[in-house]
Amino acid sequence: MSEAAKNPSAGEPIIRIENVSKIFGGTVKAVDNVNLEVARGEFFALLGPSGCGKTTLLRMLAGFEVPTHGRVIIDGQDMSKVAPNKRPINMVFQSYAVFPHMSVEQNVAYGLKMDRRPAKEIRERVAEALDLVKLGSLGKRMPDEMSGGQRQRVALARALVKRPSVLLLDEPLSALDAKLREAMQLELVRLQKTVGITFVIVTHDQSEALSMANRIAVMNAGTVQQVAPPATLYEAPANRFVADFIGKINMIEGDAVAAGEGEVKVTAPAIGEVTLAGNATGKVALAVRPEKIFVDEKEPTDPKLIKVKGKVGEVAYFGSYSNVFFDIGTGAPLQADISNVSSDIEEFTFKAGEEYWVYWRKADTLVLGD
Amino acid sequence: MSLFKRNPDPMGPLDYSRRLSLRITVAVTLFFLYAPIIGLIAFSFNDSRRNVVWRGFTTDYYVKLFNNDALMLAFANSLTIAVFTTIFSTVLGALTAYVLWRYRFPGKAIYEGGMALPIVIPEICMGVAMMVFFARIGWPSGMMWPFNLSAITIAHIAFSFPFAAIVIRARLESFNPELAECARDLGASEFQVFRDVVVPHMKPGLIAGALLAFTLSLDDFVITFFTSGPDTVTFPVKIYSMVRFSVTPEVNAASTVLILLTLVVTAFALRMQNRNNMLGSAAH
Numbered sequence: 001m002s003e004a005a006k007n008p009s010a011g012e013p014i015i016r017i018e019n020v021s022k023i024f025g026g027t028v029k030a031v032d033n034v035n036l037e038v039a040r041g042e043f044f045a046l047l048g049p050s051g052c053g054k055t056t057l058l059r060m061l062a063g064f065e066v067p068t069h070g071r072v073i074i075d076g077q078d079m080s081k082v083a084p085n086k087r088p089i090n091m092v093f094q095s096y097a098v099f100p101h102m103s104v105e106q107n108v109a110y111g112l113k114m115d116r117r118p119a120k121e122i123r124e125r126v127a128e129a130l131d132l133v134k135l136g137s138l139g140k141r142m143p144d145e146m147s148g149g150q151r152q153r154v155a156l157a158r159a160l161v162k163r164p165s166v167l168l169l170d171e172p173l174s175a176l177d178a179k180l181r182e183a184m185q186l187e188l189v190r191l192q193k194t195v196g197i198t199f200v201i202v203t204h205d206q207s208e209a210l211s212m213a214n215r216i217a218v219m220n221a222g223t224v225q226q227v228a229p230p231a232t233l234y235e236a237p238a239n240r241f242v243a244d245f246i247g248k249i250n251m252i253e254g255d256a257v258a259a260g261e262g263e264v265k266v267t268a269p270a271i272g273e274v275t276l277a278g279n280a281t282g283k284v285a286l287a288v289r290p291e292k293i294f295v296d297e298k299e300p301t302d303p304k305l306i307k308v309k310g311k312v313g314e315v316a317y318f319g320s321y322s323n324v325f326f327d328i329g330t331g332a333p334l335q336a337d338i339s340n341v342s343s344d345i346e347e348f349t350f351k352a353g354e355e356y357w358v359y360w361r362k363a364d365t366l367v368l369g370d
Numbered sequence: 371m372s373l374f375k376r377n378p379d380p381m382g383p384l385d386y387s388r389r390l391s392l393r394i395t396v397a398v399t400l401f402f403l404y405a406p407i408i409g410l411i412a413f414s415f416n417d418s419r420r421n422v423v424w425r426g427f428t429t430d431y432y433v434k435l436f437n438n439d440a441l442m443l444a445f446a447n448s449l450t451i452a453v454f455t456t457i458f459s460t461v462l463g464a465l466t467a468y469v470l471w472r473y474r475f476p477g478k479a480i481y482e483g484g485m486a487l488p489i490v491i492p493e494i495c496m497g498v499a500m501m502v503f504f505a506r507i508g509w510p511s512g513m514m515w516p517f518n519l520s521a522i523t524i525a526h527i528a529f530s531f532p533f534a535a536i537v538i539r540a541r542l543e544s545f546n547p548e549l550a551e552c553a554r555d556l557g558a559s560e561f562q563v564f565r566d567v568v569v570p571h572m573k574p575g576l577i578a579g580a581l582l583a584f585t586l587s588l589d590d591f592v593i594t595f596f597t598s599g600p601d602t603v604t605f606p607v608k609i610y611s612m613v614r615f616s617v618t619p620e621v622n623a624a625s626t627v628l629i630l631l632t633l634v635v636t637a638f639a640l641r642m643q644n645r646n647n648m649l650g651s652a653a654h
Contacts, residue, residue: 064551085557097552101570110566114557155552162556 012076013037014165014198015061020070021222022056030056032222033070038166038200038215043192045213046202049245053222058168058202062091075165085114090159091168094175096151098143104130104154105139111162129161132194149180160195169201173208185212206246210234218242234289240368243287250293250334251285256367264367270308270328278367287366290323293336295356307359310334312350324350326358334358407629414622431619441624444608450516451594451604452587455526459583460576462527463534467575468568470535471542486536488529497596500525504597511599518602525597526587533586534579541575542568574643581639585632 015038022031031053038044046054059065060072063084072080079087090111099107108129112122130136133153143151152172159167172188173181189212192199203209209216210230217227218241226238237243240251254268256278264278268286276286300307310326313333321340325333336358338350381388417428435441470482488496504521512518545568553563569576591606598607605628612621 062551062555064554084551084554085559089555091552091555093548093552095546095548097546097548099549099553099567099570110553110558111556114562158556 012040014040014042014075015200016071016073017057017061018071018073020057020060020067020072022053022060022065023068029222031060031067034219034222034224036217036224036227038198041196041198043189043199043212043214044201045209045216046200046219047206047209047216047245048204048219050204052219054202054204054219055170057219058091058170058200061166061200062089062168063087088165089168090162090164090166091170092152092155092159092172094170094172096148096155096175098151098154098158100143102143103139104135104141104143104146107143107154108139108158108161111158115162125161126157129157132160132191133157148175149184152176152184156191160191160197164197166198166200169199171203172201173203174205181208188212210246218245220245237287237366237368240285240287240370243285243366243368248290248335248337249287250290251287251332251368252330252334254284254286256281256284266367268330270330271306274306274362274365276362276365276367280367280369282369285368287368288360288364290335290337291321291339292364293334293358293360295324295336295338295358297356299357300359304362305359306362306365307357308334310356310358312352312354312356315350315352322350326356328358410622411626411629414619414626416619416622419616419618431623434620435623435627438620440603441605441608441612444603444605445627447516447519447602448588448605451519451523451526452584454519454523455530455587456580456584458523458527459531459534459587460580462531463536463579463583464538464572464576466531466535467538467542467572468564471539471545486532488532489536493529493590493592496525496529497593500528500593501596512601518599522594522597522602522604525593526590529590529593530583530586533582537579537582538572538575541572541578545571577639577643581636584635588632589628 015036017034017036020031020034021029023029034053034057046057048054056065060067061074063079063082063086067080070080071078075088099110102110105126108126109122112125117125126139127136130139133156135150135153135157138146138150143154146154152175169188173184176184185208188199188201201209201213210233213230215227215229216233218225218233220241226233226242228236228238233242233246237246243249243251252268252271254266254271256264256266258281259265259275262277262279263275264281264284265273265275266278266284266286267273271286274286278284308328310328313325313327315325316323319340321337323335323337325335328334386392413424414431415427415429416424417430418425466485470478470485475481500521509521511521513520549567549571550563553567554560558566589606590604591610594604595607595610598604603611605624609621609624612618612624
């Protein structure tokens with residue numbers, strides 16, 4: 001409350017994207033009527049396959065593209081047509097774009113010099129920013145003497161030193177090797193908590209988005225499919241695209257008709273008729289995550305379960321679990337992630353052709369429309 | 371026991387330097403490339419007027435050379451023209467390259483082709499064209515030095531700047547556009563982006579382009595011949611007129627000086643480029 005009292009606009013979202021479209025060359029709709037709000041201090045992710053428009057959206061926030069329609073409002077001001085150098089936003093580029101002819105310090109100081117800050121202030125803020133990204137002792141180094149991870153830290157310090165209201169990150173981890181990427185994910189979250197600046201990250205890597213962001217917008221073909229916290233995206237995807245894009249999922253095609261308040265009756269091959277919570281009617285997919293599926297030799301009796309008979313097909317062993325494909329006679333195999341909870345190898349070895357009862361809870365079943 | 375004796379160190383498929391045919395090719399190439407130049411330099415010290423047989427070592431012809439006022443003036447003319455040509459060609463070339471690289475505009479292909487035309491047009495045609503052009507528009511002649519060199523300098527700039535533009539353009543191709551966007555994002559104006567990010571990247575291209583323009587201008591004969599008057603003789607043109615009388619070691623000495631000058635300028639440019647790189651890595 002006191003925070004809001006000090007800053008009357010604190011309740012306002014820091015970024016508001018209103019009906020924004022971007023059409024390239026008169027025909028190519030890269031971004032199609034997008035509405036989004038990003039709250040102050042949020043770690044927000046734009047997630048989607050390549051070509052879904054997420055980078056174009058980011059570039060419109062930075063000012064490198066002007067929206068064809070709609071408005072981009074940053075910190076209460078319409079910034080749709082404001083040049084990139086006049087926006088309270090800074091960006092970490094995919095290639096890091098560290099100036100190769102400048103030392104680390106000069107790189108970090110560049111933005112402050114453009115703002116004509118006094119030399120003393122620049123020195124202090126550069127040192128502070130370098131400490132923040134743990135490069136305090138490397139200020140005199142040239143970029144070509146640094147590793148990819150260190151160069152990325154330079155890019156981060158260079159953007160953060162300007163104290164922007166929003167920091168944009170364009171696929172920041174894609175150029176790093178797997179181990180460094182994991183470390184950097186934690187580092188970015190730590191950094192965001194320390195500086196309290198709103199982060200907007202663009203990524204095609206769902207694990208990156210899920211592990212770092214407070215909220216994620218999933219995009220496809222220029223439109224926003226769903227905006228939700230990571231767990232909601234995973235457990236309650238809004239449609240087939242989101243369900244399929246985030247994690248692994250089984251989909252059984254069926255037909256649904258409304259059956260009372262918030263319930264639908266679904267008819268699907270191999271399963272028969274089942275009443276589930278949901279709203280979608282017509283052609284739907286019954287979707288269930290592989291780790292929510294159980295396997296037994298005996299037929300389960302609990303009425304809260306959906307059960308089918310399945311024949312073991314492909315088996316992929318991953319150590320802590322096995323990814324087993326069951327043929328349930330629908331054409332599309334049903335995959336289940338079975339945890340290897342016992343060290344008895346025999347007990348968790350699935351052989352092709354064996355028959356099992358495959359079942360899952362009705363509550364874990366999603367009814368997804370298009 | 372093998373029937374065939376094995377070579378203890380057989381030639382590998384990529385051991386080109388051990389093939390006789392290649393060794394001969396390299397030797398012949400080097401011979402025809404450098405023997406005339408070395409001969410030229412050696413005979414500039416020949417103590418003979420006829421310059422056919424070696425008569426003994428002397429530096430007399432260098433003394434004579436430096437006392438030859440007409441030749442010295444020609445030398446000064448050449449250097450002046452070359453310096454101005456270098457400056458203007460590099461700036462023009464850089465701007466042309468930047469425009470072609472950065473912007474898309476109608477008629478860009480035509481502009482690009484038109485710009486490169488002086489490279490492919492035979493020099494003789496260009497020389498004649500320049501001569502006719504300057505006569506037709508009545509370009510003033512007989513001005514005081516160095517303004518009397520303006521016609522030659524303009525002609526030199528016209529044919530050297532496309533070379534500079536091409537070299538600089540090639541360098542720009544390796545520029546990461548995100549660098550420019552990043553500078554913009556950090557608050558730089560379009561001009562500041564050009565000055566702080568694009569020009570530093572262009573630097574090796576600028577040096578190479580300048581060097582190219584300098585050497586092109588310094589040793590150009592054909593176009594200069596058509597645009598020079600009696601009082602605006604350049605070094606190559608002067609040497610040509612000297613050769614018409616007789617090939618004395620003085621001509622050799624003059625050529626040697628020209629070679630030396632080119633080498634010094636090239637070495638200087640390379641050094642500058644290296645020092646830039648070294649400054650970069652020695653900063654910590």
